Amino acid sequence: MVQSIQRPAVLVRQHRKVLAWLAFGLTLLVVVATVLSYRGALLNSQANATARLTLQLEGLVNALDKYRLLTPLLARRPDLLTIFSSTHDDDDMETALQGMARIGGMSDAVDIRLTFLNGLQLSTFSSRQEGEVSSDPEILKRPDIVQALEGRLGRWLRHGSEGRIYVFSFAARIDGQIAGVVSVHVDLSGTEQIWALSPQPILATKQGRVLLTNQTAWLNAQMDGHTDHAHPWTLEKRPSLFGPLLIDVRSRNGAHDVAGDYVAARRTEHVLGWTFYALEPLRRPVMTAATALVISSLISGLVLGALSVEFNRQQMQLRQRRKDLATSQWLERRVRDRTRELRQTQEGLIHSAKLAAIGQMSMVLSHEYNQPLSAIRSYADNAQLLFSAGRYAQGQDNLSRIGKLVDRLANLSKTLKTFARKPGVDLKSVSVDLVLDESVMLMQPQARKVGATLEVVREASQLLVTAGHTRLEQVLINLIANALDAIAEQDSETRGAAGRVRIRVARDGDNGIIEISDNGPGIEPALRAEIFEPFVTSKGHGVGLGLGLPIASNLVSGFGGSLSLVDPADDEMKTTFRITLPLANDG
Structure with a gap:
């Protein structure tokens, strides 16, 4: 009889063990399939972003490289150096300006400006009139001018009403001495227009700030852990366990058109000092992983379900015989567990009550005894001085006060x-x-x-x-x-x-x-x-x-x-x- 009751229990344990191991294995397979599909989709998105970034970046670097080489060449032209010399005449200056105008027109530069060491600046070719002169001593503190005066090729990105202008600056020397600085201004709006044709975001950053992008709302937004509460957009990089860099884009004003998580391809151009990013939506890898998860989970569920039905069929004929025994064992176990829990709860309450009593007594003693004791000490010291000075009445008053405080301490002991x-x-x-x-x-x-x-x-x-x-x-x-x-x-x-x-x-x-x-x-x-x-x-x-x-x-x-x-x-x-x-x- 006992043996016949135990046999279905052993069978159930065997079935559960098989199902548990099978469920573990299938779960592991589901996780592996999901992770691999997610990682593959991430790498695919990053590869797409890398290809797009390489294409767009090569065009920008090649375009700027032309002006990078042009600026030192202009700084060495004899006709331009005559403008910086103190002996030039009007004819020489007019000829030099016409030459700069031709060069600017052929190179598609926005402007070619000459900066003198006294802060005087001459525009040789721009949308304004040729030969326009302005004076600003603070111009010599501009980053590209400072770099040029140090003997390097200066670079600076200027934000103005006409758009984002990239400036190359180089020092002009006469007899080995710096006479001024030549600056070539390049309009980057063309690059942004080309980037605008890309369906996904592209951006360039310097020191964590977005300088150039096909998403106009992101301009001047902060990255790399910086925070700009005044800007409505934030871009935060975060690492991925699967390799590709991820960027979270959030809007403070509730805009959701381009907000979200992106897979990023990154490339740093050390010549420009900029870091470029091409982004692909993270939702694509997530959808791929979700699809793999659903399919693999369905297959695993079907396998487990079929095996469970078969096991249940085998156990059905023995389940009724085990029901009464299982019920009685469950009730006994519950009573034992509840009794243990009640005993532990009672012991915890007693312990908490003891701690509370100790805490209350400590607080009362700290507040109530220290202050009267300090007053007693003060009155005692004063009484000693008063008796020494022969002021016995006042000394007796202090002793009387000490007596009252002692009586108070006695009363405090009763009120604890x-x-x-x-x-x-x-x-x-x-x-x-x-x-x-x-x-x-x-x-x-x-x-x-x-x-x-x-x-x-x-x-x-x-x-x-x-x-x-x-x-x-x-x-x-x-x-x-x-x-x-x-x-x-x-x-x-x-x-x-x-x-x-x-x-x-x-x-x-x-x-x-x-x-x-x-x-x-x-x-x-x-x-x-x-x-x-x-x-x-x-x-x-x-x-x-x-x-x-x-x-x-x-x-x-x-x-x-x-x-x-x-x-x-x-x-x-x-x-x-x-x-x-x-x-x-x-x-």
């Missing part, structure tokens, strides 16, 4: 069990003025340490609220300490003014209001909604645990009031916490 008791116990009528004076006194040393002032604004005096004296003081000290910490994190130059913490006391109907405001950096909008959640803090990493405000909120709720984050009424203040407490019957 606040969260262990239900909210709302041990409440009585408490003077807000008295609690506030004690809190300000305790926080003055810390305020002086961070260079801040504590301001108290009493719009209502003799205010009595229902609360616990020590616990309300604990809340105020916590909020004032947070404000001082926020001011300490921000330097005075960033803040623009001295650090200020303002405590405002007011009456609102049957409630008393206490507001603590500071001119620190403020709280980020993302944190405002959850600032009272445990472990949420606006302080730097490792500075705060994020438990002070939840503890304070819990204490105020126990008084029957509320603690909230509100917008400051004063523009100089950045953060305001408001405590709302019910007035005592005798307040």
Whole structure:
């Protein structure tokens, strides 16, 4: 009986193992087929882009090479050198200008300009009148002029109303000394018109900026990780695992006609200092890979499906006999798993509760004991000085204050069990003025340490609220300490003014209001909604645990009031916490 029940289980495992290995193998074949088809399509697109780039680039380089050779030749012509000499006459200059005009016309140059060392510039052949003269001392700082004066062939791409003009410049020398610079201006609009015939994008870049392209909207866009937020287009290169370079083209203004991902062929012309790209849409390789994926997946699915049907037919006659046993085993396993999960959850909750208790006690001790101890030390030192000076009455007053602070520390030890008791116990009528004076006194040393002032604004005096004296003081000290910490994190130059913490006391109907405001950096909008959640803090990493405000909120709720984050009424203040407490019957 047992053996007959186990036989279908063994058969099922065998079938599943066969199906699993077959599925793994077919999946691997699908992945390989998809990857190979994608890589092949990528390489094919890159080859097409390379052929197109080579064709277009050869035409541009050959055209510019003519002017590259022409410029040094012009700089050595005797008739042109006569213009730069100090002894030329009008006839010689007219003859030289006519010669430059003929050369410019035959070479299809836009202009041939002569730049003198004093910044004077003479246009020998242009759409303007021949012999037009302009003066601009800053012209000598133009990149191509600077390169020519250094003895090199200067190059510069000029963007003007007439289009993109490429300028070749070369120094003219008389008796070995530089007398001026000859510049040949070449119009690149013809190249762009030829590129415009290409159905896919072609572009040239220098230092990451698009200088020349058949996509007019891309001109001056940035590449190579540069960012130009003013330009509506961005082009970002990214490597491909399969070799070809990919370029992501994105539009900030929502244009999608040429936006997308492209396969790029790249070539750098070191003579020009430009990098040229020819792009092919990435969607073609993606569609090829998707087609291969669908076909191979369908074939694999048919094979797996046919084999699964056959296996299911064999298992059908044994499945009913195994059903009851499988069900009972499943239920037993589920009960065991759930029991283990519940035990682990219970242990985790107990551990979390212990950690929370430790964190709360640490926060209370840090905020509540350090400040009174500092005050006791200060009063003790002052009392010693006063007794030494014979001022016994004032020294006795300091000792009396020390005694009160010791009593306060004893009371604080009793209130550390606040969260262990239900909210709302041990409440009585408490003077807000008295609690506030004690809190300000305790926080003055810390305020002086961070260079801040504590301001108290009493719009209502003799205010009595229902609360616990020590616990309300604990809340105020916590909020004032947070404000001082926020001011300490921000330097005075960033803040623009001295650090200020303002405590405002007011009456609102049957409630008393206490507001603590500071001119620190403020709280980020993302944190405002959850600032009272445990472990949420606006302080730097490792500075705060994020438990002070939840503890304070819990204490105020126990008084029957509320603690909230509100917008400051004063523009100089950045953060305001408001405590709302019910007035005592005798307040």
